[in-house]
Amino acid sequence: xxxxxxxxDSVAVYEVINDNKAIDDMAxxxxxYRGVFYYxxxxxxxIKKQGKYLIEKDFKDFNWTLTxxxxxxxxxxxxxxxxxxxxxxxxxxxxxxxxxxYTTEICVSIGPDGFSGLPGLIVELQIDRVITxxxxxxxxxxxxxxxxxxxGKRMTEKEFEIYIEDLIKD
Numbered sequence: 001x002x003x004x005x006x007x008x009d010s011v012a013v014y015e016v017i018n019d020n021k022a023i024d025d026m027a028x029x030x031x032x033y034r035g036v037f038y039y040x041x042x043x044x045x046x047i048k049k050q051g052k053y054l055i056e057k058d059f060k061d062f063n064w065t066l067t068x069x070x071x072x073x074x075x076x077x078x079x080x081x082x083x084x085x086x087x088x089x090x091x092x093x094x095x096x097x098x099x100x101x102y103t104t105e106i107c108v109s110i111g112p113d114g115f116s117g118l119p120g121l122i123v124e125l126q127i128d129r130v131i132t133x134x135x136x137x138x139x140x141x142x143x144x145x146x147x148x149x150x151x152g153k154r155m156t157e158k159e160f161e162i163y164i165e166d167l168i169k170d
């Protein structure tokens with residue numbers, strides 16, 4: 001599967017770019033890809049369109065622990081950060097480990113699948129056993145025209161979780 005993370009000075013977007021539908025549906029389910037994410041680099045927020053809702057999360061809401069581990073990934077000096085994500089089940093919650101390798105050589109605080117908040121670009125992201133890795137970086141002179149979604153009811157991630165829980169209860 002291939003994904004594209006493109007950005008300019010104020011906005012970024014992360015999306016799938018494959019066009020083989022049969023392979024994509026299966027690969028997407030295994031990859032953990034959660035849909036298109038937008039990043040407002042000025043306000044430092046992730047935005048995910050979920051139906052008629054725009055779900056927002058602050059970059060600082062990721063509870064990263066920066067480690068001293070260093071690795072070279074595709075000639076970039078990368079640093080390891082760890083965190084966990086909460087997955088809600090019908091009757092319980094589980095936490096999946098998240099490992100990110102980021103580089104301060106590219107000073108944009110974003111990465112795959114809505115992850116952000118580190119002091120540089122996330123080059124590799126591992127959630128549980130699924131790894132998403134940067135394959136290629138192209139810098140262009142062209143101004144990228146990326147627009148943030150603006151149609152939909154804005155909610156924080158926490159507000160949306162409560163809203164869904166209330167719907168399920170009723």
